[in-house]
Amino acid sequence: MNVDVFVVGAGPSGLAAGIASARNRRGTVCVLERNTESGCKFLLSGSGQCNVTHSGQIADFLNHYGNTKKARFVKPALLSFDNIALTHFFEQRGVPFLKREDGKIFPKSLKSKDLLNILVAELKEQGGILQTETVVKNVAKINTGFLLTTNRGEFCAEKLILATGGQSYPSTGSQGDGFRFAKQLGHQLVEPKPALTPVIVRNYPFADLSGISFWSAKIEIHRNRKRLKVGQGDVLLTHRGLSGPAILNLSRDMKPNDKILVALIEPEKWVSEIFTGKRTLKNALQQFGIAERFLVRILELFDIVPDQPVAETNRETRKRLELVLTGYPFIIESLGGWNEAMVTSGGVVLEEVNRQTMESRIVSGLYFCGELLDIDGNTGGYNIQFAISSGFTAGNSVHY
Ligand SMILES: Cc1cc2nc3c(=O)[nH]c(=O)nc-3n(C[C@H](O)[C@H](O)[C@H](O)COP(=O)(O)OP(=O)(O)OC[C@H]3O[C@@H](n4cnc5c(N)ncnc54)[C@H](O)[C@@H]3O)c2cc1C
Incomplete structure (x- = not known):
């Protein structure tokens, strides 16, 4: 022809x-x-x-x-x-x-x-x-x-x-x-x-929570202790790691061993007043709109009792919580093929x-x-x- x-x-x-x-x-x-x-x-x-x-x-x-x-x-x-x-x-x-x-x-x-x-x-x-x-x-x-x-x-x-x-x-x-x-x-x-691929996370502790998503979360990609890229958007927990638009869009810049920090609470919104009053720690943190099952898992992972009164939370625990909730670290094992x-x-x-x-x-x-x-x-x-x-x-x- x-x-x-x-x-x-x-x-x-x-x-x-x-x-x-x-x-x-x-x-x-x-x-x-x-x-x-x-x-x-x-x-x-x-x-x-x-x-x-x-x-x-x-x-x-x-x-x-x-x-x-x-x-x-x-x-x-x-x-x-x-x-x-x-x-x-x-x-x-x-x-x-x-x-x-x-x-x-x-x-x-x-x-x-x-x-x-x-x-x-x-x-x-x-x-x-x-x-x-x-x-x-x-x-x-x-x-x-x-x-x-x-x-x-x-x-x-x-x-x-x-x-x-x-x-x-x-x-x-x-x-x-x-x-x-x-x-x-x-x-x-x-x-x-x-590219536009989900991420498989090393030692991922949230497999059973797949389907939970974080709305408009800020994320950062770090490599060799340097911040490489930042983004914002919805993040989805999967069986093996992370997906959702914010992750997919930045996946073109990611490599295995990079660290992804997901801000479950924006640092500006983290206020020390949450540790006042008669509430339990879990209730106090729920005001940030984080899914309860996920919140409880985080607290368990860090050996923090969810039902402890906020007023009884010591300084060290508060600092650890702030670090983890304003930038939860996920290490990339691999990217989807x-x-x-x-x-x-x-x-x-x-x-x-x-x-x-x-x-x-x-x-x-x-x-x-x-x-x-x-x-x-x-x-x-x-x-x-x-x-x-x-x-x-x-x-x-x-x-x-
Ligand atoms: C699951 C999925 C969901 C997506 N959703 C969206 C979305 O909602 N919105 C969006 O913007 N993008 C989306 N994309 C991306 C989008 O589909 C692609 O970017 C787009 O189709 C690319 O168009 P293209 O014509 O360049 O190539 P393709 O659509 O890949 O078409 C290439 C064509 O060339 C043919 N071909 C290849 N080699 C040969 C050959 N040797 N001889 C003869 N024929 C050949 C192939 O069979 C194919 O039909 C999605 C992609 C996937 C996989």
Whole structure:
């Protein structure tokens, strides 16, 4: 098969790239997908409900990709197809949205399938071809463009858009093939690693309390006695350690042996007056909204009697409690692996890609979009928004 543009991967970024390049109607566009269905990971997103983007100013999105270099890279794509454009695109095609209190945006039906159907229908409407059950095995640059070796034979295209995603949840089809292709074509990679992943904690004493969460807790990551990062958000106790948005978002910066301090009570709110009156220690501490079962466990762990009257609590105990409740220390044993991570951090080095067009600075006619790039966003819809925005940018920039 010879076409003008091949897009490899039919996730949100590849479908968006296919739609945008097919719209030009200057030649044939074909999206190749290894699975029998497109968008397997997209279907899983937001527990099947698809948190497709976030509300608010698009400028505020820029802080949600890790650092200022990443913010600079994502900016043109996000500005050219922002959260408003994204929701309009689907609304015009019959899918209304709802905004949750925390700003996350979902289809009103809470079905990711409704959004995926629209992307696929639009690709076909614009004349694009979707060819599933086609595994791209190798990619090479040739004089006339690119040669793709697949399980269905060899295909040639003038232009190539790689939209193969990252490496997490490999059962969805995103197995890191694009990293290999990018390397074969001369690109460098920032080493891919699991991100937006829960944390396994060493000597974890709260396995039976899994499901308890701390609302909007301040957290700090420490390495070699230095504070590395700070964050704030909900923290969830799991069977093996910690999860929840605050942990997931900072996981890209964590390593085994790092210490995570979780402030169950903000230091500013810790007041010595709690040790006055006739209350028990447990009752006095409950005013901070900590789940009772967790509070009792902490007190037990530190050999403090929960029902002792506050007035009888000695100075040393008070100091220990303050330390522990304003920064409970968890040591990271390991981070969740590829089967647990929601995204991949690392990928195609950003300096080698033109952020205005998504075209490679090394190989002309080659484009990248989505999670294959060295971009990973926080939870909240930032990853799918970037996948779709960068896909549209790549598709709009392909000239053929
Ligand atoms: C459980 C889970 C929940 C998530 N929830 C959210 C959420 O609510 N909001 C959010 O913003 N993000 C969420 N994400 C992240 C988001 O789904 C991804 O960032 C996004 O799907 C990336 O889009 P993409 O198009 O770049 O890659 P992908 O969606 O990974 O698509 C890549 C496609 O390429 C295909 N492919 C790969 N290699 C080949 C090959 N060699 N030949 C042919 N085809 C190939 C794959 O089969 C796949 O279909 C979630 C992720 C997971 C795992």
